[in-house]
Amino acid sequence: MLQYQVILPMPHRKQIKFINSRAPRKIIRAGRRAGKTVGMAILAVLAFREGKRVLYGAPTTDQVERFWAEVTRALAEPIAAGLFRKNETRHTIDVDDKHDQRIRAKTCWNADTLRGDYADLLILDEWQLMDENAWELVGAPMLLDNNGDAVFVYTPPSLHSRSVSKARDPQHAAKMFKRAEADESGRWAAFHFTSHENPYISRDALSDLTHDMTSLAYRMEIEAEDIDEAPGALWTREIIDAHRVMKAPDLDWIVVGVDPSATSTGDECGIVTVGRKGKELYVLSDNSLQGSPAVWARAVCDAYHYWEADQVVAESNQGGEMVELTIHTADPSIPVRLVHASRGKQPRAEPVSAHYEHGHVHHIGNFPALENELCLWLPGDASPNRLDALVWAARMLGVGTDSRVSVRSLDDYKKDKEELTEKEAVKRQEEHLVGLLEGDEAWN
């Protein structure tokens, strides 16, 4: 047995708990800067010392570098002595090509980025931001040969955190945590701790981190509480679920709502398509994405054509005419209506949420990311982009305008002129509604 010194940070109380756990599946829910990544580095080095093959994955290079810095520091002495090889570009520490023993750190966020490896210990850090399919499709299979272990680490993602997420369902980690807690087979263990429980982070550093957080974000990201519905939110899971349907009827009018993102690296661009049949609204798709203007404009045009929509309605607060130009660069044939948000988000969103409460809005299938925003957004906080896109589309379809001026039904229009076709009546109604929408926004 080779003798060498490994210098590890002294784990804090909560880190000791999961380090000592022998459960083959662990899930750790902890606040920002609670010591998750350092805890994983300790875990990885201990497993490596037992001869194991460790794969650490995180969705950002930033996280990977932090983990890498910890493990290379811990193993600096044996690496310097030539007992282990270190490859800085591949982020690997191993013995030689013949041994499985290894630590590898890698950016991964979906199944494809995780492929092509096997391990005794797989660690997925910032798991809430990863595409959950990564585990089922690639993660679990790669552990099969050696009956390996897996560790999932996450912080409940509030709307405040603008991290780019590849999660299909923003609540997927929370759901896994609940299943782990309910497990009685001993296979799963669940751990929870807050940012305050890390004795190595100063009060000042913590207050820097939290100074612009809403109380909801604080509960989620610092106290690491899983919350899927905020008290005081305008939408509830129950209402959305109660009126969900699998299929839309033939629709009179379809609108793609767009809330453009200001930058290609920051916010997502909200792209939500909604159709209307009489009083009923049908949410058809959520194609929101994070990308350059050319990328989101393409997605807007795709949604427009896919649904054979009548109109695109886009908020022009950020970028003004650029928004229209961007969409028209992708496809000049698309009718774009620009709307300017002059009044508050809350008065704009409230009639839409009321329309849900009255049972008139139906989601066609599930839109986990959109529904998450609806049920977590508190009026007064910065509003998220999917929600905004939905609200614009719904208002364009007449929601919130009929409270002040009654909207005439299609039949009313048809009665005006006997020979008016269905299509012409829809057109008249549309013109009328657009007038209302614009007037409504202009008054305030």
Ligand SMILES: Nc1ncnc2c1ncn2[C@@H]1O[C@H](COP(=O)(O)OP(=O)(O)O)[C@@H](O)[C@H]1O
């Ligand atoms: N056991 C420990 N010993 C010394 N410092 C630690 C320890 N655990 C965490 N820290 C420090 O606390 C801060 C946050 O740790 P980190 O693991 O990056 O948190 P998280 O991954 O939860 O955001 C870092 O500055 C880190 O160096």
Ligand SMILES: [Mg+2]
């Ligand atoms: Mg971390």
